[in-house]
Amino acid sequence: MSEANGLRQPKRATADLFLKLGVVPVPDGEKAAAAIGHLDEFRTKVRSFVMAMESCVKCGACAENCHTYLGTRDPNNIPAGRADLIRKVYKRHFTVQGKLFPGLVGAQDLDLETIEKWYSYYYQCSECRRCAHVCPFGIDTAEVTMIGRQILFWLGIGPQLHTATSGAILKTGNHMGLTQAGMVDTLDFLSEEIEEEYEGLKVTFPVDKPNSDVLYIPSSADFMLNANTLKGAAMFLQYVGANWTMSSRITEAGNFGYLMDQNRVMREMVTRLMEETTRLGCKKIVWGECGHGWRATKMYVPTMSDMPASRKIPMTHIHDEVEAYVKAGLLELDPKRNARKITLHDPCNYARACGHSDNMRVIMNAVVPKGAFTEMRPNREANFCCGGGSGILFDDKKMYEYRILASNKKAEQVRATNAEVLCAPCSICKAQLYPMVKEHKLPVEVVGLVDLVGNALVFRD
Amino acid sequence: MNVFIGQILPYVAVTVFLGGVTWRIWRWMIPQIVHNITLSPWPKSWSAAIVWILWQLATFWNLLKFDRPLWFGAWFMHIALFLMLVGHVLAFYTLGLQFHILVPGLITPELSLWLSFWFGTVLGLIFLLALLYLLGRRLVNEPVRAISSASDYVHLLLLIGIATLGNIMRIFPEYQVGYIPVREYLAGLFLFQPHPMPDSLLFLAKYTLVMVLMIIFPFSKLMHSFGFFWERWIINRPFHEPARGLPGAGVQLPK
Ligand code: HEM
Numbered sequence A: 001m002s003e004a005n006g007l008r009q010p011k012r013a014t015a016d017l018f019l020k021l022g023v024v025p026v027p028d029g030e031k032a033a034a035a036i037g038h039l040d041e042f043r044t045k046v047r048s049f050v051m052a053m054e055s056c057v058k059c060g061a062c063a064e065n066c067h068t069y070l071g072t073r074d075p076n077n078i079p080a081g082r083a084d085l086i087r088k089v090y091k092r093h094f095t096v097q098g099k100l101f102p103g104l105v106g107a108q109d110l111d112l113e114t115i116e117k118w119y120s121y122y123y124q125c126s127e128c129r130r131c132a133h134v135c136p137f138g139i140d141t142a143e144v145t146m147i148g149r150q151i152l153f154w155l156g157i158g159p160q161l162h163t164a165t166s167g168a169i170l171k172t173g174n175h176m177g178l179t180q181a182g183m184v185d186t187l188d189f190l191s192e193e194i195e196e197e198y199e200g201l202k203v204t205f206p207v208d209k210p211n212s213d214v215l216y217i218p219s220s221a222d223f224m225l226n227a228n229t230l231k232g233a234a235m236f237l238q239y240v241g242a243n244w245t246m247s248s249r250i251t252e253a254g255n256f257g258y259l260m261d262q263n264r265v266m267r268e269m270v271t272r273l274m275e276e277t278t279r280l281g282c283k284k285i286v287w288g289e290c291g292h293g294w295r296a297t298k299m300y301v302p303t304m305s306d307m308p309a310s311r312k313i314p315m316t317h318i319h320d321e322v323e324a325y326v327k328a329g330l331l332e333l334d335p336k337r338n339a340r341k342i343t344l345h346d347p348c349n350y351a352r353a354c355g356h357s358d359n360m361r362v363i364m365n366a367v368v369p370k371g372a373f374t375e376m377r378p379n380r381e382a383n384f385c386c387g388g389g390s391g392i393l394f395d396d397k398k399m400y401e402y403r404i405l406a407s408n409k410k411a412e413q414v415r416a417t418n419a420e421v422l423c424a425p426c427s428i429c430k431a432q433l434y435p436m437v438k439e440h441k442l443p444v445e446v447v448g449l450v451d452l453v454g455n456a457l458v459f460r461d
Numbered sequence B: 001m002n003v004f005i006g007q008i009l010p011y012v013a014v015t016v017f018l019g020g021v022t023w024r025i026w027r028w029m030i031p032q033i034v035h036n037i038t039l040s041p042w043p044k045s046w047s048a049a050i051v052w053i054l055w056q057l058a059t060f061w062n063l064l065k066f067d068r069p070l071w072f073g074a075w076f077m078h079i080a081l082f083l084m085l086v087g088h089v090l091a092f093y094t095l096g097l098q099f100h101i102l103v104p105g106l107i108t109p110e111l112s113l114w115l116s117f118w119f120g121t122v123l124g125l126i127f128l129l130a131l132l133y134l135l136g137r138r139l140v141n142e143p144v145r146a147i148s149s150a151s152d153y154v155h156l157l158l159l160i161g162i163a164t165l166g167n168i169m170r171i172f173p174e175y176q177v178g179y180i181p182v183r184e185y186l187a188g189l190f191l192f193q194p195h196p197m198p199d200s201l202l203f204l205a206k207y208t209l210v211m212v213l214m215i216i217f218p219f220s221k222l223m224h225s226f227g228f229f230w231e232r233w234i235i236n237r238p239f240h241e242p243a244r245g246l247p248g249a250g251v252q253l254p255k
């Protein structure tokens, strides 16, 4: 079944791809029963899921606060409506009222049609958690989305994008399928660029360098799409004289496992990370600009990884480190080099899941001239998602149109600032905002935050 | 019939209510908080987390901030409900002398009765109006209607029924049921020494609706009153940041 009932659905991965990820797709006739079995397991394991199922009062406060509902006005995109796609089934099977009075309480049996709806609407949610931020109880619909996606994955249903990307991770250690040789080539090229742009400045990008103190994890998209981010990070690390390296086995700050399969794929990423810190002798991990991947690491590694290194190794974000150096007055910065009017998009995973609102502003105010930085509203933990969160960066026509609709709110926010530059320090935000800026005809350039740091650093020998 | 409603149903209702609530909470305690999914900016400590949760509880802060029209209905409805629940207990126990007992120097018994009457009446009216407002909102507001099922209306109608009956008994003297007959009846229930119910159809109707509410409570969304604490315990908890600084770097942060 594809594009069932005119639902908006991303292109599906083939059974073959699933088999490669260790999943045996479930035949249509058995899907409903299998899904119920999984729900039954989750309800005895994950409390955040059970509470989302059992304590929503249908007050609707979340509706106007979810960019997907604002963009589509589709009731299934209201966070409570999205959760209801599972909740109806949950009620039918696991609650007294749903067993006795299904019609009264809105309980339903699970059928293939509903599973198709899951596929549609759990891949329209960007797991941005703005609903949790505004709900009077803090009900986190992203938790429901994650479980919806996980069950779909086990049934053998998932987008080509997420599934193929997960396959690439297992094979090469990054989403883009870069090989070590390709990586070194690109990095040599970036070194040359820096040399040209910054009067002969020599910056190196070590890969797999043994006995490094710091392991830097870049987003693989930074090798091509956002090269300035990678350059900025390298310039900072070189400026402070860090003994750092990247690893060719985990050249990926993102984690598509977290977005689809939080068991095999996500764990594989986490395991590699720990293996590589040990192999390269690193004492600290520093993360690049990627929102979901940073959350998957900062918040999940302590409870997910049982690798010995995970108990010992401190993990911070490059923004944390730059902030600390800025605050200590250890960086000589020339803000005039970033003299355009700029605004900041708070990536959801930084602002609502990782506690990053302050550090981005400390950095911003240090690297642009006074008065150049304008806040968009709302901002910080109340910010709206870019519309691409959780990797829903689909290219098929219907889903691409959806991405643009889901970014309506963001476009409106950006326009109101009159900025010339839109800083969005997260790879998925950037990948979403490049087309968003184009389709909404916004006169802004999209950049990362470390880019600006690199550009403002004054090197003296 | 009167014996069933007056002397049997109350015990059933209380048992189902307490047992049901305990059962639901017990079931919430089986699954775990698997990962720390606290919302940032997170509280610095557990005490800060608890203060934040209580603040959310007392003010309905999120509604105030993100959905002002809903806050109006919801906060006034809940506050009136809470104060009336407390008021019921106090007034029947002290026969309306609660304010006199609390501040004996300042408030005479007559004043206390007067206060008890006016507090109850005003809160009852606020409660009813807020419920009607919430019902209207549920019918008119497009997204809210879209996510509502029949039971969402049933809860509101049930509360509206209880509030209306209560208000009638309070506002129209001819329908009033005094504190004393009710207390005698309730005391009988507590002491297992049956005492007849006050002789009033309105009382019977309201009392029955309250017991129906208690029986459906554990099997409905009304469990959100407890769910609030369990959900926020997951979502508002502290997290400790690792120290900054790059080991082995040439330029070191000051200690
Ligand atoms: C800890 C105690 C409680 C908290 C924090 C709480 C909080 C809330 C919140 C935030 C809402 C959403 C706003 C709304 O739709 O009005 C709500 C709705 C509601 N609450 Fe409560 N509540 C509590 C206790 C109760 C109790 C004890 C009852 C009734 C017996 C109750 C009945 C309702 C009803 C009927 C609604 C739905 C209103 C509607 O349909 O719009 N609540 N509650």
Ligand code: SF4
Residues within 6 Å of the ligand: A055, A056, A057, A058, A059, A060, A061, A062, A063, A079, A080, A134, A135, A136, A137, A138, A139
């Ligand atoms: S805000 Fe929370 S309680 Fe209200 S409808 Fe949304 S998820 Fe349910």
Ligand code: SF4
Residues within 6 Å of the ligand: A065, A066, A067, A068, A077, A078, A079, A082, A124, A125, A126, A127, A128, A129, A130, A131, A132, A141, A142, A145, A385
């Ligand atoms: S996580 Fe974001 S996109 Fe998903 S339902 Fe909540 S507010 Fe909407």
